[in-house]
Amino acid sequence: xxxxxxxxxxQRCQDLAVAIYTATKTFPKDERFGIISQIRRxxxxxxxxxxxxxxxxxxxxxxxxxxxxxxxxxxxxSLIALSERLCFLGPEKAAELRTLHAEASRxxxxxxxxxxx
Numbered sequence: 001x002x003x004x005x006x007x008x009x010x011q012r013c014q015d016l017a018v019a020i021y022t023a024t025k026t027f028p029k030d031e032r033f034g035i036i037s038q039i040r041r042x043x044x045x046x047x048x049x050x051x052x053x054x055x056x057x058x059x060x061x062x063x064x065x066x067x068x069x070x071x072x073x074x075x076x077x078s079l080i081a082l083s084e085r086l087c088f089l090g091p092e093k094a095a096e097l098r099t100l101h102a103e104a105s106r107x108x109x110x111x112x113x114x115x116x117x
Contacts, residue, residue: 003054004051007050007054007111008107009050009066009110010050010051010054012103012107013043013046013047013069013104013108014047015100015104016043016046016097016100017043017047019096019100020043020097023093023097024036026088027088035079035086039075039083042073042075042076042079043072046069046070046076046108049068050065050111053068053069066108067112070105070109070112073104073105076101077098080101081094
């Protein structure tokens with residue numbers, strides 16, 4: 001059965017989410033309702049929108065949800081950069097997250113260009 005869990009883009013977004021959740025455990029506690037909450041919601045949104053779009057009836061609807069997933073990934077990218085600038089992430093961890101982010105974004109964009117399931 002062809003479902004969203006078979007999509008590499010969804011899988012990489014899930015990998016990125018796990019890495020973000022792990023990394024943000026070390027952030028200052030006073031960021032719990034700030035950057036931590038924002039970056040976690042954005043990264044969860046990326047794979048959730050891929051899954052929701054995959055369940056839609058038309059390719060056009062799927063592409064719309066993939067576009068939303070890409071926008072969420074853009075937000076994640078910005079928050080990784082901000083977290084590094086604020087020294088919540090070290091350079092190595094930030095680079096690791098950027099690599100995961102780049103792969104998730106590339107795969108989501110490729111799926112958007114050819115939404116065949």
